[in-house]
Amino acid sequence: MKAVNLKEKYDLFHDYWNPRIVAELNGQHVKVVKVKGELIWHRHEHEDELFYVIKGKLKICFENSEKTINEGELFVVPKGITHKPIAQEECWLVLFEPSGTKHTGDQKCEQTVSKFEWI
Template identity: 60%
Template sequence: MKKVNLHEKFEKFSDHWSPRIVGELNGQQVKLAKLKGEFIWHSHENEDEMFFIVKGKLKIQFRDKVVELNENEFFIVPRGVEHKPIAEEEVEVMLFEPASTAHTGKEKHVLTNNNQEHL
């Protein structure tokens, strides 16, 4: 059992769109990521995905709307819903999702990272 300091963990990496695993519980993983620019359209067929904004602002684009998230806000993308995260400036985000969640769902892309590092 160890406490986790988010600021310290975020200082350990600088790349974007490459989540790091910082905790696991009940088959779920807690991940930290830095985001900047646009990600790809994707969905997760069997898993919900939670985005919690630690620092910055994130837009999550859907086919019919855009959700804007600010610091200390979170949003749960339901399983099967196609989405595209967009970070105009660097964002620090905490993700909460089942360990089985593929980074870009069924989409294969240069940004796909299904072998995420534990911090």
Template identity: 50%
Template sequence: MDLSKKNILEKFELFQDQWKPHIIGELNGQQVKLAKLQGAFVWHSHEHEDEYFQVFKGKLFMEFRDRTEVLEEGDMIIVPKGVEHNPFTRADEEVWVLLFEPMSTQHTGEVVHERTHNDQKWI
């Protein structure tokens, strides 16, 4: 177990790829991940897992079938298991998010898409 501190903003500087989460920690069966997002993603849900999103930079739009929540820097949202959602950003803005997800979480649930990345790496 790694007991050293980690600077989240420095970790964000270690990668440039978008829509591909990177793992920075694990606790109680959960993974802590960072991702850079820009543009559209894909509608999906996670049958057995809740997801936590926290915005560090930019503005994230979390689309649900009945509404859209706008998350700005410092905002967070928990998407309950089974709820279909589609995170997206303005095309001209990169957004940095921190995620908490159970280790079993598939990136896009049962949906297979060109942006699906289930082989996520540690940074």
């Protein structure tokens, strides 16, 4: 057992939309990711997805609305809901999701990560 220093983990990488696993609990992965720009529209049929903003601001668009999550806030996208995350400036996130969750859910694109790295 050891503590995870999030700042040290974020210092290990500089790319966007490529989550890294930093911990696991009860079948859930805790991931860190830097984001900037847009990810594609997608949904996760069987998993809720938690976004916790460590630094910056994240907008999540839905079919008929949008939600802005500010630094220090978290937001859960319920399973089955189509969404599109957008960050105008660099944003640091912590994600909590079941270990089998696909990065871009029901869609694939050049940003899709199929195997997550542990750091």
